Amino acid sequence: MKVQALKGFKDILPAESAVWQLIERTAREVFHRFGFAEIRVPILEKTDLFVRSIGEATDIVEKEMYTFIDRNGTSLSLRPEGTAPVLRAFIEHSLHTLQPVQRLYTIGPMFRHERPQKGRLRQFHQLSAEVLGADHPRLDAEVMAMAWMVLTELGLTVRLEINSLGCPACRPDFKAALDDFLAARAGSLCEDCERRRLTNPLRVLDCKSSHCREQYQTAPAIIDYLCPGCAEHFTAVEQGLDLLGIPAMRNKFMVRGLDYYTRTTFELVTDQLGAQSAVGAGGRYDGLVAQLGGPKLPGIGFGMGMERLALLLAEQGAGTTPATIDLYLAALGETACKQGFRMAHALRGQGVRVAMEHDNKSLKSQMKQAGKLGARFALILGDEELASGQAVLRDMTAGSQDTLALSDNLQNWAAALAARILVG
Numbered sequence: 001m002k003v004q005a006l007k008g009f010k011d012i013l014p015a016e017s018a019v020w021q022l023i024e025r026t027a028r029e030v031f032h033r034f035g036f037a038e039i040r041v042p043i044l045e046k047t048d049l050f051v052r053s054i055g056e057a058t059d060i061v062e063k064e065m066y067t068f069i070d071r072n073g074t075s076l077s078l079r080p081e082g083t084a085p086v087l088r089a090f091i092e093h094s095l096h097t098l099q100p101v102q103r104l105y106t107i108g109p110m111f112r113h114e115r116p117q118k119g120r121l122r123q124f125h126q127l128s129a130e131v132l133g134a135d136h137p138r139l140d141a142e143v144m145a146m147a148w149m150v151l152t153e154l155g156l157t158v159r160l161e162i163n164s165l166g167c168p169a170c171r172p173d174f175k176a177a178l179d180d181f182l183a184a185r186a187g188s189l190c191e192d193c194e195r196r197r198l199t200n201p202l203r204v205l206d207c208k209s210s211h212c213r214e215q216y217q218t219a220p221a222i223i224d225y226l227c228p229g230c231a232e233h234f235t236a237v238e239q240g241l242d243l244l245g246i247p248a249m250r251n252k253f254m255v256r257g258l259d260y261y262t263r264t265t266f267e268l269v270t271d272q273l274g275a276q277s278a279v280g281a282g283g284r285y286d287g288l289v290a291q292l293g294g295p296k297l298p299g300i301g302f303g304m305g306m307e308r309l310a311l312l313l314a315e316q317g318a319g320t321t322p323a324t325i326d327l328y329l330a331a332l333g334e335t336a337c338k339q340g341f342r343m344a345h346a347l348r349g350q351g352v353r354v355a356m357e358h359d360n361k362s363l364k365s366q367m368k369q370a371g372k373l374g375a376r377f378a379l380i381l382g383d384e385e386l387a388s389g390q391a392v393l394r395d396m397t398a399g400s401q402d403t404l405a406l407s408d409n410l411q412n413w414a415a416a417l418a419a420r421i422l423v424g
């Protein structure tokens with residue numbers, strides 16, 4: 001029997017990896033411009049970390065984690081998201097003592113045992129950014145602006161939706177109103193909502209059943225229950241976005257799938273990916289660092305799904321550059337092959353992307369391969385040319401070619417050719 005990848009786990013094949021590299025490169029560049037530094041954290045953590053941060057009664061913790069018991073009896077889980085591990089590391093290494101405000105990002109795989117579909121995998125990848133130690137509303141706008149800039153530079157168009165989930169001061173009034181609303185509908189909700197109504201009422205608003213959703217259209221919205229501090233903060237976040245010219249729409253029914261959020265939450269959404277409409281999402285989590293045993297410091301961040309970004313790039317036809325090589329070295333004859341082998345190595349040392357085969361195929365077949373690989377130049381080297389100290393350099397785009405003198409000084413020769421090739 002053939003061994004196959006697990007359901008919901010996907011190989012990223014060479015033909016796709018150029019897009020992935022583009023996404024990652026663009027994100028890193030933008031993150032660095034905003035003063036973020038990379039942190040790399042483990043994929044495996046104690047289960048307790050996620051239960052305490054994401055929340056016991058969330059879908060992620062209740063039914064989507066890859067959890068197992070280690071040899072020594074500890075419950076471990078593959079990380080379903082990046083915020084909790086980054087905060088764990090931030091606390092463990094007292095990073096706040098190095099700099100009062102930490103701007104961190106991490107890129108890598110996350111794991112959730114969801115039902116796979118387009119844009120939803122069990123192993124997926126996130127670009128995830130967090131700012132710890134500051135709570136100015138303009139920072140919230142700045143963090144959203146950073147996510148927005150990544151998308152803009154990738155050439156993608158999405159919608160930014162924002163909401164505020166208030167703080168422990170305004171939650172109780174809202175919860176009471178929501179409890180009353182749900183109690184009045186007891187018996188007419190789906191099984192999940194009936195249960196959630198008692199365990200984690202806010203989560204019912206995220207129900208996918210159309211019958212429930214219809215009823216929740218008239219549910220109380222937290223934005224109408226914000227305390228003066230949270231209301232002022234939210235207005236200032238909107239003003240901050242306005243100052244940067246970033247269009248945001250309020251979505252008063254936005255609830256996030258993780259329990260740690262306070263105040264600002266946001267989603268970057270598209271109508272082009274079917275049910276999996278969020279390409280990114282995040283928000284403020286002012287109580288989380290302390291909740292995990294760290295100092296009392298606020299935080300805000302977001303995660304963007306790389307699979308969804310790649311799908312959207314294909315959908316919107318933006319930013320895709322095929323992987324190309326600079327030069328195909330076509331050598332004919334054993335002596336030329338040996339010399340070409342050294343030349344290819346020297347050129348690679350000079351930064352030129354070179355492809356060369358070692359099996360001495362016909363010129364026709366080698367040129368065909370050069371075309372397939374998208375080479376910009378081909379260097380043709382036969383035993384005869386070699387004997388007369390020459391090779392042919394063909395410009396594959398222009399279709400022109402000229403004779404190139406070889407030299408005994410391989411390094412100088414390679415440097416000169418590299419300078420010529422790498423200009424364009």
Ligand code: HAM
Nearest residue numbers: 081083120121124278279280281282283301302303305
């Ligand atoms: P999240 O909304 O659970 O938030 O995930 C963020 C993004 O990850 C989603 O908008 C989506 O693009 C992508 N994503 C989530 N699940 C899947 C999946 N199964 N398959 C493919 N893509 C997926 C968080 O994870 C928070 N940690 C974000 C955050 C950071 N909040 C504050 N800081």
